[in-house]
Amino acid sequence: MRRIGIDVGGTNTDAVLIDAGRVRRAVKAPTSEDVTTGILDALARLRAQPEGQGAVDAVMIGTTHFINAVVQRRNLTRVAAIRVGWPMSASLPPFCDWPEDVAAIARGGIWQVEGGHEYDGRVIMPLDEAALTTAAREIKQAGLRSVAVSSVFAPIDPAHELRAAVILRAELGGIPITCSHELGRIGLLERENAALLNAALADLARETIAAFDRAIRDSGIAAPLFITQNDGTVAEASTAQRFPVYSFASGATNSMRGAAYLSGMLDAMVVDVGGTTTDVGQIKAGFPRESNAVVRIGGVRTLFRMPDLLSIGLGGGSHVAGDPPKVGPVSVGYRLLRDARVFGGTQLTTSDVAVAAGLLDLGDRTRVADIDRGYATRILAEAARMVAESVDRMKTEAGDVPLIAVGGGAFLIPDKLPGVSRVVHVEHGDCANAVGAAIAQVSGEVDQIFRDLTRVDAIAAATRLAADRAVTAGAERASLRTVETEDMPLSYLPGNSLRVRVRMVGDVAAR
Amino acid sequence: MTLRDITADDIEALAIGAWVLGTGGGGSPYLGLLNMRQLYAEGKRVQLMSPLDLADDDFVAVVSNMGAPLVGQERLTDSRSIARAVELMEEITGKHFRAIMSLEIGGGNSIQPMMAAAHLGRPVVDADCMGRAYPEAQMTSFAVGDLEPYPLTTVDPRGIESIVAKVPTWKWMERVSRKICTEYGSTASTCKAPRTGAEVKRWGIPFTTTQAIKIGAAVRAAQRAHTDPIEAILKSEDGKLLYRGKVVDVERRTTEGFLRGRTRFDGVDDWRGAAMEINFQNEWIVAWLDGKPLAMSPDLICVLDSVSGEAIGSETLRYGQRVTVIALRSPAVFLTPKGLQHVGPRAFGYDLDFKSVFAS
Numbered sequence: 001m002r003r004i005g006i007d008v009g010g011t012n013t014d015a016v017l018i019d020a021g022r023v024r025r026a027v028k029a030p031t032s033e034d035v036t037t038g039i040l041d042a043l044a045r046l047r048a049q050p051e052g053q054g055a056v057d058a059v060m061i062g063t064t065h066f067i068n069a070v071v072q073r074r075n076l077t078r079v080a081a082i083r084v085g086w087p088m089s090a091s092l093p094p095f096c097d098w099p100e101d102v103a104a105i106a107r108g109g110i111w112q113v114e115g116g117h118e119y120d121g122r123v124i125m126p127l128d129e130a131a132l133t134t135a136a137r138e139i140k141q142a143g144l145r146s147v148a149v150s151s152v153f154a155p156i157d158p159a160h161e162l163r164a165a166v167i168l169r170a171e172l173g174g175i176p177i178t179c180s181h182e183l184g185r186i187g188l189l190e191r192e193n194a195a196l197l198n199a200a201l202a203d204l205a206r207e208t209i210a211a212f213d214r215a216i217r218d219s220g221i222a223a224p225l226f227i228t229q230n231d232g233t234v235a236e237a238s239t240a241q242r243f244p245v246y247s248f249a250s251g252a253t254n255s256m257r258g259a260a261y262l263s264g265m266l267d268a269m270v271v272d273v274g275g276t277t278t279d280v281g282q283i284k285a286g287f288p289r290e291s292n293a294v295v296r297i298g299g300v301r302t303l304f305r306m307p308d309l310l311s312i313g314l315g316g317g318s319h320v321a322g323d324p325p326k327v328g329p330v331s332v333g334y335r336l337l338r339d340a341r342v343f344g345g346t347q348l349t350t351s352d353v354a355v356a357a358g359l360l361d362l363g364d365r366t367r368v369a370d371i372d373r374g375y376a377t378r379i380l381a382e383a384a385r386m387v388a389e390s391v392d393r394m395k396t397e398a399g400d401v402p403l404i405a406v407g408g409g410a411f412l413i414p415d416k417l418p419g420v421s422r423v424v425h426v427e428h429g430d431c432a433n434a435v436g437a438a439i440a441q442v443s444g445e446v447d448q449i450f451r452d453l454t455r456v457d458a459i460a461a462a463t464r465l466a467a468d469r470a471v472t473a474g475a476e477r478a479s480l481r482t483v484e485t486e487d488m489p490l491s492y493l494p495g496n497s498l499r500v501r502v503r504m505v506g507d508v509a510a511r
Numbered sequence: 512m513t514l515r516d517i518t519a520d521d522i523e524a525l526a527i528g529a530w531v532l533g534t535g536g537g538g539s540p541y542l543g544l545l546n547m548r549q550l551y552a553e554g555k556r557v558q559l560m561s562p563l564d565l566a567d568d569d570f571v572a573v574v575s576n577m578g579a580p581l582v583g584q585e586r587l588t589d590s591r592s593i594a595r596a597v598e599l600m601e602e603i604t605g606k607h608f609r610a611i612m613s614l615e616i617g618g619g620n621s622i623q624p625m626m627a628a629a630h631l632g633r634p635v636v637d638a639d640c641m642g643r644a645y646p647e648a649q650m651t652s653f654a655v656g657d658l659e660p661y662p663l664t665t666v667d668p669r670g671i672e673s674i675v676a677k678v679p680t681w682k683w684m685e686r687v688s689r690k691i692c693t694e695y696g697s698t699a700s701t702c703k704a705p706r707t708g709a710e711v712k713r714w715g716i717p718f719t720t721t722q723a724i725k726i727g728a729a730v731r732a733a734q735r736a737h738t739d740p741i742e743a744i745l746k747s748e749d750g751k752l753l754y755r756g757k758v759v760d761v762e763r764r765t766t767e768g769f770l771r772g773r774t775r776f777d778g779v780d781d782w783r784g785a786a787m788e789i790n791f792q793n794e795w796i797v798a799w800l801d802g803k804p805l806a807m808s809p810d811l812i813c814v815l816d817s818v819s820g821e822a823i824g825s826e827t828l829r830y831g832q833r834v835t836v837i838a839l840r841s842p843a844v845f846l847t848p849k850g851l852q853h854v855g856p857r858a859f860g861y862d863l864d865f866k867s868v869f870a871s
Contacts, residue, residue, distance in 0.1 A: 088668055089587035090668070091546055091588075092546065092587045119696065124586075124669075153585045
């Protein structure tokens with residue numbers, strides 16, 4: 001299969017072409033304000049050489065666009081929030097734990113109506129359909145263009161959310177409606193927050209994915225477009241447009257998946273050294289180990305499954321000063337090509353030191369000839385110490401583990417680190433994120449409570465559901481495999497209640 | 512008599528400190544904290560009262576939210592329900608409550624009396640009857656004192672109100688109230704048997720609200736100053752550092768409505784090569800170091816995030832987490848022979864003689 005992977009980062013847009021399991025060509029272009037131009041540039045560079053040309057089967061794009069919109073509080077749509085479950089949870093309405101600055105932008109109105117379910121599937125109250133019709137009229141009058149619906153225990157029974165969407169749709173036509181059960185997990189506020197964020201990104205998602213699509217078509221590529229997700233898999237563009245929140249952490253995930261692929265290793269620590277920060281994570285069975293903790297996106301609490309990462313202020317552009325030397329956390333960032341000493345600037349950076357030490361060939365070497373060999377060694381040792389400490393904190397086993405170094409600043413990782421069995425540098429490691437996008441698969445996930453089934457039967461039922469979801473999302477059934485199972489008996493609940501989470505992945509089905 | 516104003520900052524600190532005193536259970540105080548933030552934003556205020564200032568014939572309401580922590584994540588705790596449970600108790604007993612106190616200071620129930628107090632305009636008593644969190648109704652200082660276990664009121668926001676008028680023992684109260692709670696959907700706002708001022712002074716565990724606020728304030732100050740928050744807790748509480756390590760296994764099972772199981776850690780720093788195992792029944796009960804019992808209930812065993820210093824619950828503990836295990840001192844009432852019958856290691860099925868880590 002021939003695929004193009006693109007990573008639209010804050011600074012660079014990287015593109016790679018992969019064919020028959022090999023990277024044929026990898027390029028970088030500056031990211032543009034309008035997104036489209038940067039992708040067009042990157043694709044033009046990719047296709048400039050024969051090995052980057054010819055038909056492809058799919059284009060996969062990873063982007064930090066949506067998370068940046070939330071963090072920077074821009075391009076957000078005002079949301080009508082419908083909470084189904086009154087009188088339960090009434091004292092903590094939608095948006096109740098959002099930072100006020102972002103709530104003020106996204107909060108279009110709140111409606112709480114009777115309905116919702118218990119953990120055991122009983123109805124809390126019959127759904128108040130009349131109240132929903134009234135809400136729909138008020139939403140229309142207020143001119144709101146995006147709706148989020150959250151119902152108590154919707155992951156157990158989504159019926160009230162689905163019915164609410166039908167009633168709203170009758171009044172409001174084709175406007176985007178996000179139902180919380182489609183975003184997954186138990187935890188009303190966190191799931192609702194995910195739905196509200198998703199609804200707030202409705203306009204931006206539509207425009208951005210249209211821009212991606214246009215850039216691909218304008219480059220003369222006819223292949224289907226996929227968008228990479230937090231979990232290292234992809235969704236078809238039409239699905240991804242409905243769920244922009246699932247693309248939040250795809251940059252970091254893609255780097256780690258790309259590192260696994262380029263090295264051929266399935267279990268290892270991954271260190272991704274960028275210009276400003278270094279992310280340390282771990283791959284298990286080829287996928288990032290995920291964080292179970294509450295994740296804050298621009299201050300909003302959610303329960304997305306994100307890779308468990310430790311970020312430190314160390315990169316190829318980090319400022320260096322003093323002796324004993326201090327490295328970072330300040331960085332010249334995208335101004336490296338202007339401000340670093342080897343490019344005629346005045347700021348001493350880790351890249352300058354690497355050039356002086358002969359580790360790196362960049363810019364004008366004579367501009368760093370004054371750096372004392374011993375000083376350079378101490379600086380690089382300090383950078384190595386920072387990495388080693390982070391690796392030790394992120395490791396989950398006592399013995400030495402292998403480590404894959406990727407990213408533009410990977411030269412800062414020495415071949416020997418304490419607690420590490422071997423350090424692996426890979427070809428195209430500076431484009432690992434685009435590689436990770438290109439190789440992404442399709443997933444299906446279930447997180448649900450099963451009652452009065454044996455553990456084995458409950459996991460089997462969850463696995464069947466996850467497989468069906470993966471196929472619906474575009475996976476080829478024969479290629480599906482389970483990447484994660486987790487089960488948790490629930491305290492206090494009567495009977496034999498088991499919460500089961502299963503995630504399956506498979507290859508993109510041929511069309 | 513002096514009442515102390517509880518500030519918004521105190522409540523933020525209480526949420527962190529109460530989670531530490533939860534010793535693995537008790538449910539996260541986060542949603543109670545959110546209720547209080549809203550109530551304070553609306554202008555409501557709560558005051559704290561020393562138990563020593565209670566008159567012997569005053570009546571005190573003892574409140575808690577009962578139920579499954581998971582249900583609490585969807586049916587979010589509502590301050591009006593717990594206030595209503597207190598009102599209902601006044602209606603059926605004809606008693607007027609001078610003040611409100613917490614059943615358990617560990618976890619989410621630390622904030623329930625604040626929520627009721629904000630609506631009812633009564634002070635919160637600086638005391639509870641566990642000094643931490645425990646899984647069962649008879650595991651309280653009031654049960655150790657053989658105080659009357661009834662009546663009990665329970666409230667559901669749909670306008671369902673039930674009363675347990677009489678039971679012969681705390682165990683029966685546990686069984687009957689658990690059934691009601693299950694029918695409601697496995698969560699209920701409850702007001703326990705009213706206590707007199709004399710009973711609270713004799714059998715209550717004093718100053719635990721202040722203790723939780725102090726722990727939380729120490730953690731927050733350390734986080735702000737980028738110093739070690741765990742060191743701050745140990746100093747503030749005269750506690751004992753037991754272990755630092757990484758979670759290598761968590762084994763959970765539900766029996767009789769409780770989350771039971773064990774977790775194993777691999778040591779780091781000074782504990783490299785030493786293995787710790789902790790058994791839990793909602794709360795951490797016995798900690799073993801290399802197969803030997805090191806700490807056990809009623810000493811408080813707290814598993815904390817090694818970096819943030821904040822507590823980790825037995826439901827949320829996961830593989831790979833970096834944890835620090837510390838012990839805090841048990842309330843004196845549980846160290847008596849009668850207290851140990853209720854909450855010592857044998858009360859949880861471990862054939863061990865209680866030995867405190869603070870004994871030597």
